[in-house]
Amino acid sequence: MNYNLIGIDGGATKVSGAIIKQINQNSFDLASDVTTVLIKDCPFYSTDFKPVEIDALQVSLSNEEERQGIAYVEACEKVVTDLIEQNQIENPNIGIGMPGLKTDNLRGIQFMNNGPRIPSILDVLEHRLAMAEIKHQPIVRLGNDSDYCGLGEFYSPNGSLRAVTNAYYIGGGTGIADVIVLDGKPVPFDEVQVWMKKTWDLKNENGISLETLISQQGIINQYAEQTGKSVIELENDGIFPAKILKENKEIEIQFVETIAYLFKDRIHSLFVEKNQIFDRIVIGLRLGKLLNNNSELLDSIIKLLLNQISKSVILDPTAQDHYLQKNFIVISELNHAPIIGAGVDAYYATQ
Template structure:
């Protein structure tokens, strides 16, 4: 049996065959294939998802949303077919959005149609020897990729936070040498899309790539400060519990089992890393490092000594990952755990 890792985003799906070198290392074999939803002949360019809060309240799916969802389904099937994946294949698929309790469907999505029965619909189309078990979190799979790729930034690190920037923000955690899903730790830490700034702006909307791509110099500076502040919030929430730094529309507890843990590395990934590594973006990476240094230095001696040295952030503490394929490798690694 082979494993296909499929990274489903808001605008496209990317996929590749993933093989294992050993139990701790996985790699992509061959090319990464991509298909855009909008290239489907029936794609509805006028489709606009209903209000996200209403989606969370199970607003019924209308005919237009159902048709758009079918295009997403067909696009996924088309990319599976490129790898001859209809038979003797495990399909490891990540999609954005809020998953159903059994992780087999998408109950809410900001940038696309809901697909509450996605896994069932895919399994009906696949041959009897191919299988999909559940939908994975695209954020979690970035962390898995950084852990199980030969060049991953989570390897040989006990405690790390991952922030990946694309259409939205991917959050990942590794604490006490274990990859943790934000969903499994939601009683004490919140995903970026849940957080609001002091003026009520959604933090994910503010700091993700659509905002960065259209920002002027002043706004890029403000976004850099916000990214540094978010990283600092992650560090302090892990070390000493939730600090009420952002608005959050649910209760969250301060005490948790990882209190007292200091992050060894912050990994910045995906298109956000590409931007901050570029000639234009590097100065904003320096702004992020400078503001994070300021926040740590002012907060406590412990944080200053752990993260800072000689008036700056210690080398490697804020790491710009070049592993753009991390979610696909992560999906492959996760998929192989289901293959007997």
């Protein structure tokens, strides 16, 4: 049976999606151009919205947070509608990945860094699509954008997680996406959190989340705090992470040291828990682009990491030699991995 599949990737600032095609049982790819809608362009977007902290989850949604949540729904609705109308498909299966902690029924967002809580996002979206007479298959669940990065890299013909036994993937944008492949299969990161925490949940010696030190948004926020300028001012002046890392030595050193530390932590955690090694560490999305365009920065990370591995008291000599003699860090060029992954999940949710 041929399925019409739509994959949607939602983030803090935009929602993107595309038609996904199944090539064979183990391969999926884009079947259309990617459609993107900026949250700030949606009618209900609120310039006054301020995200709540994770320790304030019991606080009721404010009017501004509800408005911002509707703006996210509007963005999803427009992406779905445009894809269906432009590609003339009927009754598609839709997969949607979003950042943040999901509600227990997997139909809402309980908490999102830099975004609103939207506890009933799928119910509201399906209601709006029904009102607009847009026909589709029931949306089974709201997925994690991180997991969908992994599925995209695993199932795309151009993915960097194919043909590996164990691998770790880190994708950077507004936040950080963590993906792990174990014994040749992508495993939801929630299933390994007992022994390998997500990047946003790891802190340095100063109690600062590693995500805030290496994500694109985190780099800009650091520079904004140092200069006393707002993020909007910096963006209007054309000051983005690549420029900041090139010109600000303090932020650059912290960036390099944090990524090297994170990779070492992943390598040690896998060895302690499973007595295994990674075939590959993959860097993707905007973080991958950043390092792909700045080889000196990537070389600094690798040099520091290899030095730490050579001095490790956790790894045995065989594991050390594996990492020291193999070019195991690669940059992914699959820009739309989470969109493909969302389509893959939409397919398997129907099986």
